[in-house]
Amino acid sequence: MKAVVFDAPHSVLVTDVPRPRIQEPQDAIVKVSLSAICASDLHILDGKTPGMRDGCVIGHEFVGTIEELGDHASRHYEGERVVGSFLIACGTCSPCIDSRFNHCLNRRALGLGALTGDLEGAQAEYVRVPNADINLHTLDGALDELTDEQALFSGDILATGFYAAALSEIEPDRAVVVIGAGPVGLFCAAAAKRLGALPLLVLDQDPARVSFARERFGIEAIDVSGKDAEVEVREATFGRLADVVIEAVGSVDAFKSARRCTRDGGVVAVVGVYGAERYEFPMGRVWIRGLDLRFAGMANVQGHWEDALTAVAKGEVDPTAVITHRLPLDRAPEGYELFAAREAMKVVLTPT
Secondary structure (H helix, E strand, O other): OEEEEEEEOOEEEEEEOOOOOOOOOOOEEEEEEEEEEOHHHHHHHOOOOOOOOOOOEOOOEEEEEEEEEOOOOOOOOOOOEEEEOOEEOOOOOHHHHOOOHHHOOOOEEEOOOHHHOOEOOOOEOEEEEOOHHHHEEEOOHHHOOOOHHHHHHHHOHHHHHHHHHHHOOOOOOOOEEEEOOOHHHHHHHHHHHHOOOOOEEEEEOOHHHHHHHHHHHOOOEEEOOOOOHHHHHHHHOOOOOEEEEEEOOOOHHHHHHHHHHEEEEEEEEEOOOOOOOOOOOOHHHHHHHOOEEEEOOOOOHHHHHHHHHHHHHOOOOOHHHHOOEEEEHHHHHHHHHHHHOOOOOOEEEEOO
């Protein structure tokens, strides 16, 4: 089958690889109808997330149809349309039983390298999904009318946005700032808007992304390149600063900015991905201000994808607004180049 594989740092290749097969009795083999390129894929290519094996299939956002099931997979059936989670949970450990799937004691992830189980990814014609009962969501009933594009992101970045909003305990009329107007930041903002955040601001240093947030998502966004983010937030909140700041970038500078933009006693929710970054943490300053720091870790997809899919089905959120490029799988390297250069907000890939 055709698949996108890790070739070398900053390089992917479309090539033929063996079609996946059932390896464990809880497995499913899914025929992929749509996949996407994610910022996490770029982290693999630029070395922020180490441990990717040469020739490993990359990617983890996908919708498709179940082609084959293991003998112990009981919640799904062959021929069923599903969306898959990037996070592969076991479903049986104590965190999973408590619906904290991102803290699964046996957690893995699709297409993200040796540190997350060395599983083959989903930018391919077929993908193997371990523990299919818990890691696939059926698209039936009220969800049957969703297009592949509408359902696709509930297995990763849309569910991440809903998770971030829940983690932050956003309530109506709370001032919320999202730092980062990339796909994850936009979905964090969309989830916060749905919960009644007011005012709601998105901050970014890229004017094009700021315009995108305004035009495609109808969210107030501020270009803070060359500006003091704290000053901008003070002006928008009548000097009070934000009750909640969601950091959706994954950089030390963004984290520092998030601290400065949060009111005393407020919540800083860190959704951006971190690796080996370090900096000297101002313990006394954070202590005296009583900041509530909440690190998301991997997104709790299975804990929030039902809410995300239902919101899409009701028309409360339009996840397709983030898509800027639609390419066949053969052109995936071009999609990666566009995404890395920030010429694309979100690229979806169709197997041919």
